[in-house]
Amino acid sequence: MSSFGGKFAADVQASAESDSFGYHRSAVCLTRNGRLIALDAGSSGRIVWNVPVWDHARDISSSPVLKPLPDGTVEISGLEIDNSGTPPLVVDAATGEILTRDAIRDRRTMVEDATAAPVGKPTSVYYTLETGELCGKLDQKDAPLQELWRFSPSKGETIVNVTSRPPTDPVASIGKVLGDRRVLYKYLNPNIVLVTTISTAAHTATVYLLDGISGTILFSNSHAGIDTSHPIPSTLSENWFAYSYAIDSATSSASKGHQLVVGELYESPFPNERGKPLAPRANHSTLHSTPSPHPISQTYNIPEAISHLAVTQTRQGITSRHLLAVLPASNSLVEIPRSAIDPRRPVARDPTSAELAEGLERYTPVLDFDPKWTLNHRREAVGIRAVRTTAATLESACLVFAYGVDVFGTRVAPSAGFDVLGSDFNKVQMLGTVLALAVGTVVVAPLVARKQINALWQFS
Amino acid sequence: MALTLSAPPPRWLEDLSSGPVTTKTKQSFPDPLGYQVASRQQKSSSNKTVAHPRKQPTADEMDTLKLKKAWELALAPAKQLPMNAIGMYMTGNSLQIFSIMMVFMLFKGPIQAVLNIQNTFQRLETDTNRQQMLAVKAAFVGCNLLALALGIWKVNGMGLLPTTRSDWLAWESAREPLERAYFVPT
Numbered sequence: 069m070s071s072f073g074g075k076f077a078a079d080v081q082a083s084a085e086s087d088s089f090g091y092h093r094s095a096v097c098l099t100r101n102g103r104l105i106a107l108d109a110g111s112s113g114r115i116v117w118n119v120p121v122w123d124h125a126r127d128i129s130s131s132p133v134l135k136p137l138p139d140g141t142v143e144i145s146g147l148e149i150d151n152s153g154t155p156p157l158v159v160d161a162a163t164g165e166i167l168t169r170d171a172i173r174d175r176r177t178m179v180e181d182a183t184a185a186p187v188g189k190p191t192s193v194y195y196t197l198e199t200g201e202l203c204g205k206l207d208q209k210d211a212p213l214q215e216l217w218r219f220s221p222s223k224g225e226t227i228v229n230v231t232s233r234p235p236t237d238p239v240a241s242i243g244k245v246l247g248d249r250r251v252l253y254k255y256l257n258p259n260i261v262l263v264t265t266i267s268t269a270a271h272t273a274t275v276y277l278l279d280g281i282s283g284t285i286l287f288s289n290s291h292a293g294i295d296t297s298h299p300i301p302s303t304l305s306e307n308w309f310a311y312s313y314a315i316d317s318a319t320s321s322a323s324k325g326h327q328l329v330v331g332e333l334y335e336s337p338f339p340n341e342r343g344k345p346l347a348p349r350a351n352h353s354t355l356h357s358t359p360s361p362h363p364i365s366q367t368y369n370i371p372e373a374i375s376h377l378a379v380t381q382t383r384q385g386i387t388s389r390h391l392l393a394v395l396p397a398s399n400s401l402v403e404i405p406r407s408a409i410d411p412r413r414p415v416a417r418d419p420t421s422a423e424l425a426e427g428l429e430r431y432t433p434v435l436d437f438d439p440k441w442t443l444n445h446r447r448e449a450v451g452i453r454a455v456r457t458t459a460a461t462l463e464s465a466c467l468v469f470a471y472g473v474d475v476f477g478t479r480v481a482p483s484a485g486f487d488v489l490g491s492d493f494n495k496v497q498m499l500g501t502v503l504a505l506a507v508g509t510v511v512v513a514p515l516v517a518r519k520q521i522n523a524l525w526q527f528s
Numbered sequence: 529m530a531l532t533l534s535a536p537p538p539r540w541l542e543d544l545s546s547g548p549v550t551t552k553t554k555q556s557f558p559d560p561l562g563y564q565v566a567s568r569q570q571k572s573s574s575n576k577t578v579a580h581p582r583k584q585p586t587a588d589e590m591d592t593l594k595l596k597k598a599w600e601l602a603l604a605p606a607k608q609l610p611m612n613a614i615g616m617y618m619t620g621n622s623l624q625i626f627s628i629m630m631v632f633m634l635f636k637g638p639i640q641a642v643l644n645i646q647n648t649f650q651r652l653e654t655d656t657n658r659q660q661m662l663a664v665k666a667a668f669v670g671c672n673l674l675a676l677a678l679g680i681w682k683v684n685g686m687g688l689l690p691t692t693r694s695d696w697l698a699w700e701s702a703r704e705p706l707e708r709a710y711f712v713p714t
Contacts (some may be wrong), residue, residue: 191707205708232711243704249692254700259709301652340693353706 090461117164217283238385247422250339255361279431634679638672
């Protein structure tokens, strides 16, 4: 498996023409052979630059991490070539040249002068996985990190996965509007953590949703009869989460195969309520009081295994978010729409007219992947290791980049391009109509004026 | 300036004040009820109703007549209500061009009528019946408000009035947490 790390660089103009839609983002990828390559997402993956980072193929001891920095550079850290401590490499994202220390310093000071430090930076809590437990530490000025909370799984279980919300996760609307015009308020907590633990002996998997500041368990769900050799991918976005697992065929469970669980968190089970413990205050701290959200979740049987999950992202969060799933068995990437996996789908009854207005269909336990959902169409994307999504400048578009053995990139519009004029819009006809109306107005105006003046002279 | 007529008044002035004159050559058709003939020729003795000159109504009677007419004008919008209600029921609750036009008419009519209320009652208003005219005007405004209420009810039925929580959701903001948590991968 090639150790391949890739991240999108921020706002790099990879193409010469003006990029008002923001499609021309660079995907900077590091290959095992030591080459750093930038691909232009807007020009069908054209290679922008290709520079060698080390001279020939070596065995790198750890997997490197690429991080885009706000000053237009990409920092590559974790490159331990020949087991020697290598300082992080900084590369200019537009040209690919490796920057010297002086150049880095110049750039950093320029950026820091431009962007002043934010006033009132919130207190930070850092949580790490150490000795099989998740530990949250408070960042204090001039003092060592103080441990705030510690989460340890049940006996016999080990933590396999820790997921958090994406760093920029804009939410356009704080409530879900129901069909009868009431509002279900979403539980929007940017600090939630999804922890997956498995027990290989007992074939169980448990999923915990923690609050990252106080360590409180907000939601937990346990599944029995799991095949723990399969990965359990999970993802978190605004107020919902999704994870997938495989059922152990050796157990006598009635359902076999693979399942996808989708859950959503709301502040209160009743519409128009903002959750009792917290009055509608502008800001709050979960250290003082942690209201428990009302979770709704549903499970679906899916036809094949999912190895990785991701969620589409857009600039302002207005577009609906679709779930991206990597299917290794068919070498494909599918985009599952939210309406198919909405946890509020009515069970064992037909949807009411209000639910139909929201677009909810009756719950069916089997979720078939519609062939139209496959993003890579007739091409095969083999050995995908990760999927990255980033927002374009245009609100309705999202750029998707999947890499592994194959590299696959595409642009999706989860809400079907609502802010772009369609290609069949007749601009000539519109201009012609406007011109004809203008000419007509100019021609007819004196006639109307004359008629009105004559009318004044007649007896009313 | 007063004009003094030295000559006798002209013929047309006499006709104006005395009403129409019929020359009854043949008395084949009887006169309609209430028709009074000017007594130009008083000599003809007929067995018709006595023709006496059409009296000019006194000021009081003019007032009463004007008031009655004003009341008719004031209550006219109320008579339009059933027709408008049926029209609204027919156009339905969806946003179609016809229902939008109908709602627009329902709003425009009463508002314009209330703004032109002075013009409408100007001909009928005299100095003496001003007090009663106030009641008439109030009734006129009331009927137009009823028509406006019908328009508002229709708009509510179409779901356009911001009466529910979801209409004001864009002004509500999420709660900001005071701390942020970050994952540090080992």
